[in-house]
Amino acid sequence: MKYEVFPRRWGKGHIVTTPVKGNVESVEIKSGGKIQEKQVLVMIRPDQGKVKQILSGSGGTVEMLKVKAGDKVVHGDVLFFIKEDL
Template identity: 60%
Template sequence: MMEYEVFPKRWGNGQIITSPVKGSVVCIRVETGGKVLEQELIVMIREERGNVKQILTGTNGIVDKVSVKVGDKVVRGDVLLFIKEVL
């Protein structure tokens, strides 16, 4: 498996995590209200070619909202979740 670190976009005092690839969500390791640490595995996406990509968070924070569920089809740039940074 290859790992990808996502460098999220800014959203107020938080960050937006987007999909770096086109594929299907196979695993979500976080839930709304849960704490995440920098470099933590948050989502796994299976590409159409069968490779599984691991999406890691780039910040410490609290998950504000998860926008996908297991089985959802995503394309590059789709929002996966929102993280509020812990100050």
């Protein structure tokens, strides 16, 4: 199952939070890296169920990562910050 992320505004960028509770399986992006809309960003395994792919809702540059593989997250935790490409 895939989840598209609809990030919250943060100045000229976005704050991306997790829509599910679970363990971060992998982070598919790097700080400073460019991302595109609908790109897989993070894979999270819920406490019960299959791995969820978290997709970007917009393009830009990853400003700061807040999670790494193995981290536990709950709904609403910040995953990373994205600066929009203007």
